[in-house]
Amino acid sequence: MPTAYRIAEAAALLGVSDDTVRRWIDSARLPVHREGGGPATIDGAALARLATELREAPEPGTTPSSARNRLAGIVTRVVRDTVMAQVEIQAGPFRLVSLMSREAADELGLEIGVRAVATVKATQVSVDVP
Template identity: 50%
Template sequence: MIDGAGLARLAQERAAEDERSVDSGPPISVRNAFTRIVTALTVDDVVAQVEIQARPHRVVSLVTREAVEELDLAVGVTVIARVKSTSVHVDRP
């Protein structure tokens, strides 16, 4: 359990990290990006379902098992969900 004040500090720290990382990395065309934590991960032989809690919204992305392994995704890992139209792209920061 995390108290409200502790959670607020964590959110502020993460926001500051997000601001510092905005200009790093290659340019991208996807504008709607949510840096959040993986809350559920279901992996099959070929495909995987990644769930991310983005404030009041639950973002779900279907990706390949290979992508999960390459990104080293697991519950509790911080990821960036990039949403463009009907596609959700999941990256590691």
Template identity: 55%
Template sequence: MRTYRIADAARLLGVSDDTVRRWIEAGLLATTGASPAEIPGDALAQRAVERAQQGSDAADVLSSARNRFVGLVTRVQVDGVMAQVDIQSGPHRVVSLMSAEAVRDLDLQVGSLAAAVIKATTVIVEAPKD
């Protein structure tokens, strides 16, 4: 079975190396017992599924979409009636084109918390309720 170093596991799970080390110490992530620590692929996959099931919603909403990327807005470019919004969610950069009105209504700014909800070829951006 394939094993992963802590740095690789952290990158794949979208967390820091220190977080992976804490999970190992807390018994939340198994290792092979080798030194330096190696994480079995099946244990890493199980942790990834657990994290996905825990969810990290930016808003208190129910949705039929299953592809949801919570992250920080890194760019907002408004040009007339349309806008481009970039969201960095872990290692993933998600770009959405939307109306400038939607950007204003959601109060999207660089540094805002937002979720990109992807259903087929459409990206829906949500912002948390006040």
């Protein structure tokens, strides 16, 4: 049996609002299925295709990179000492923390409220299924 998602679930997986998903449905960008009078559902494969399209869209103002795990967000905290800086970014539902030199944080102008893109490159990724 194919996996199907309700609008709120699809929105959470894509990191957008329910209204955005509804607009995509209304514009036929995302197909929806209704059985009888039941709630609208979105086929998992169609949702995966859209997620891939969204992933491939370049972030405005970013430089091309070989790293594919790029999460756009906003800086929520910066802690500097004389040598290092700890920078926290909220990217959708994800909180990312980066440790870097203070010089790098200063050169990038990282302060609370600044838009930033966190790039994650790892040799091993674990996958869990809820």
